[in-house]
Structure formats: structure tokens, C-alpha cells
Amino acid sequence: MRALVDSMTGDHPARCVLVASNDPIAAGLAHAAARGIPTAAVEHRPFQGDRAAFEAALLQPILAAAPDILCLAGFMRVLTPVFVQRFAGRMLNIHPSLLPRYPGLHTHQRALDAGDSVAGCTVHEVTQVLDDGPILGQATVPILPGDTAQDLADRVLVQEHRLYPAVLRRFASGDKTPLIL
Ligand code: NHR
Numbered sequence: 001m002r003a004l005v006d007s008m009t010g011d012h013p014a015r016c017v018l019v020a021s022n023d024p025i026a027a028g029l030a031h032a033a034a035r036g037i038p039t040a041a042v043e044h045r046p047f048q049g050d051r052a053a054f055e056a057a058l059l060q061p062i063l064a065a066a067p068d069i070l071c072l073a074g075f076m077r078v079l080t081p082v083f084v085q086r087f088a089g090r091m092l093n094i095h096p097s098l099l100p101r102y103p104g105l106h107t108h109q110r111a112l113d114a115g116d117s118v119a120g121c122t123v124h125e126v127t128q129v130l131d132d133g134p135i136l137g138q139a140t141v142p143i144l145p146g147d148t149a150q151d152l153a154d155r156v157l158v159q160e161h162r163l164y165p166a167v168l169r170r171f172a173s174g175d176k177t178p179l180i181l
Helices: 002-007 027-034 051-065 081-086 107-113 149-172
Strands: 019-021 039-041 070-072 091-095 118-125 135-142
Touching: 002 027, 002 149, 019 027, 019 051, 027 039, 039 051, 051 081, 091 149, 107 118, 107 149, 118 149, 135 149
Parallel strands: 019 039, 070 091
Antiparallel strands: 091 118, 118 135
């Protein structure tokens, strides 16, 4: 999130109009606020599994900010078809695997368990099917002997911070062709 926010300066075609989180103490909220970017925190817990009600609450600050593009970054709540449809074709996510390998959770451990020699991250359009939308960019890293899931997560995160801003810049200028780093 921070890498995205900090990339949107100068000749970048986009500006950040809102940083929203379901975690009121997320560091990204303070980072954005310190830069004068509007923020919103909408906790999911009070909604007790009522995803539609949570999303209705989340939608209010988003509609007020009227973004053209939504970027999920570490957002861990599965979004309902109603929410996804509203932002169809303009909602991005970064996922810590080389999709279509390892949609869902625990991607690094799964790559290690499979004996893979490369791992990476993927920016994709968000559709109703989890971690499944059109791929907009990928970056790879080697898996080294003795790597733990945390080692791999750290190595992939460095690439996430390169890839996502690069893909957003292209996407915001209308280019949806995949970027391979
Ligand atoms: N929503 C839709 N409709 N489609 C996608 O592709 C989505 C999405 C919401 C989030 C991010 C994704 C990731 O990058 C993402 C993609 C959380 C879960 C999950 O199972 C799955 C995928 C992703 C994020 N969440 C659990 C839930 O019940 C909670 C898990 C937890 O809190 O640890 O929502 O990996």
C-alpha cells in the first residue's frame, strides 16, 4: 500500500484519493494521513460474518472518494459478487504467488512443499472467483535451499513493492497487457 501511495507523484497518471482498511491500527492509515490522503477504517468484526453489511459500510467512504481504480493490498476479506461487480474491471489485487499456482492462503509454504525452484507475486484484476482474474503482471524470485516460508515471504515482498506500482502506472494509463518483471 505504502509503495503504491508513494509512487503516485509527478507524471504518474493517478493520485490516491483514499486509503481504507478493515483494521483501525493498520500502519498504512497513519502513513496516508501523514501525507494528507483521506483515510477510512471500517472494522469487519462488528458485522459478525455478515459480509454484505460490512461491505455496505466499507462502500460509503469509497463512494464519497469516487475512485476510478481500487487496489487491494493485504486486504484479507473475501469480497461478495455485489461488491466485485460494482468495480468490475477496475479493482486490482497483488497475490503472493505466481498465479494460477497457489490461489488462496499460505502460498509460500505451499510452494516450498511442492519443491518449486521459483516463486513470486502476481497483480490481477479482482473477479468473483478468488485470485482468478486477468493477470496484469508478475515478478519472480528464486527459491533457495533451506528457505523457510518467512524467508520466501520476505524475498517476494521486495518484488511486490516493485511490481504493484509498475502495474498500477500502466493500468491507470489504460495498458492492461501483462508486465513481466
Ligand atoms: N475477493 C474476491 N471476490 N476476489 C478476489 O480475487 C479477492 C477478494 C478478496 C481479497 C486478496 C486475496 C489474496 O491476495 C483478495 C482477492 C483473503 C482470502 C481469505 O480467504 C483469500 C484471498 C485473498 C485474501 N480470507 C478469509 C475470509 O474469510 C479470511 C482470512 C484471514 O483473515 O486470515 O474472508 O490472497
